[in-house]
Amino acid sequence: MMMGKEDLGLSLSLGFAQNHHPLQLNLKPTSSSISNLQMFPWNQTFVSSSDHQKQQSLRKIDVNSLPTTVDLEEETGVSSPNSTISSTVSGKRRSEREGTSGGGAGDDLDITLDRSSSRGTSDEEEDYGGETCRKKLRLSKDQSAVLEDTFKEHNTLNPKQKLALAKKLGLTARQVEVWFQNRRARTKLKQTEVDCEYLKRCVEKLTEENRRLEKEAAELRALKLSPRLYGQMSPPTTLLMCPSCERVAGPSSSNHNQRSVSLSPWLQMAHGSTFDVMRPRS
DNA sequence: CAGAGGAACGCGATTACCTCA
DNA sequence: GATGAGGTAATCGCGTTCCTC
Numbered sequence: 133m134m135m136g137k138e139d140l141g142l143s144l145s146l147g148f149a150q151n152h153h154p155l156q157l158n159l160k161p162t163s164s165s166i167s168n169l170q171m172f173p174w175n176q177t178f179v180s181s182s183d184h185q186k187q188q189s190l191r192k193i194d195v196n197s198l199p200t201t202v203d204l205e206e207e208t209g210v211s212s213p214n215s216t217i218s219s220t221v222s223g224k225r226r227s228e229r230e231g232t233s234g235g236g237a238g239d240d241l242d243i244t245l246d247r248s249s250s251r252g253t254s255d256e257e258e259d260y261g262g263e264t265c266r267k268k269l270r271l272s273k274d275q276s277a278v279l280e281d282t283f284k285e286h287n288t289l290n291p292k293q294k295l296a297l298a299k300k301l302g303l304t305a306r307q308v309e310v311w312f313q314n315r316r317a318r319t320k321l322k323q324t325e326v327d328c329e330y331l332k333r334c335v336e337k338l339t340e341e342n343r344r345l346e347k348e349a350a351e352l353r354a355l356k357l358s359p360r361l362y363g364q365m366s367p368p369t370t371l372l373m374c375p376s377c378e379r380v381a382g383p384s385s386s387n388h389n390q391r392s393v394s395l396s397p398w399l400q401m402a403h404g405s406t407f408d409v410m411r412p413r414s
Numbered sequence: 415c416a417g418a419g420g421a422a423c424g425c426g427a428t429t430a431c432c433t434c435a
Numbered sequence: 436g437a438t439g440a441g442g443t444a445a446t447c448g449c450g451t452t453c454c455t456c
Contacts, residue, residue, distance in 0.1 A: 306445090316424080320425090
């Protein structure tokens with residue numbers, strides 16, 4: 133089953149460094165299949181008895197030709213299709229140190245992935261049942277749903293979380309790692325698309341505003357050419373600004389110490405005027 | 415303490431495979 | 436059935452961070 137864009141479950145935020153107006157885009161799907169799957173409490177053990185049942189059911193619907201038993205063999209790196217798991221006594225990795233909400237007791241064994249083994253080794257024949265070319269293993273719907281749910285909680289996993297998730301889904305840790313990598317890439321791509329769209333809208337609005345102002349300026353120039361009318365008006369091209377608060381003063385704020393400045397739209401934006409094309413829509 | 419070397423990891427780019435119209 | 440497009444799992448190369456010596 134293909135996973136469409138609506139299945140991505142992206143919750144995107146767009147923020148500008150200066151304005152801090154996040155543009156929230158909630159592309160979260162309303163998938164009933166996801167709701168049936170339990171979220172991972174990372175501070176708990178993954179495989180409980182109920183988990184085991186789910187694991188069994190997951191394996192039943194697993195379309196991939198994975199090894200039927202994904203157990204301790206994988207942790208020791210004996211029969212892992214794409215990855216070799218090595219254990220190191222010392223040297224905590226970054227993800228664990230940064231506390232990706234994992235950890236807990238029994239962290240004396242740091243389980244890490246040796247990715248070099250997944251990049252073209254002699255184990256590949258074993259990996260794909262004797263075939264030399266790499267096989268594209270499409271993840272099942274439920275596997276994807278669990279991965280999505282997990283990704284919503286943490287977009288990165290520490291090695292233990294990775295292993296536990298892999299074990300639960302009947303995948304290799306490397307597959308989980310790859311899925312998270314690709315998922316992060318998709319999220320970023322989606323975010324870039326959103327950014328582009330938003331900037332395009334900004335450009336359109338600015339262009340429109342520019343056109344309007346040019347038109348207005350042309351009209352004012354035309355008025356200037358007719359002295360009778362012009363004499364009745366105040367100069368349109370200068371505005372008054374309070375030097376202390378730098379707020380553009382209106383006609384009534386005559387008590388401010390005023391000076392003439394040219395109007396900058398960015399200044400207006402900073403003061404929250406109606407010129408708000410850079411403000412994301414809520 | 416500074417620096418070299420290595421391991422682990424993440425990311426961007428790309429490839430290869432699969433599904434569907 | 437052939438085919439092209441789109442999605443995505445998998446791979447590769449590189450940079451970064453951290454740890455050990």
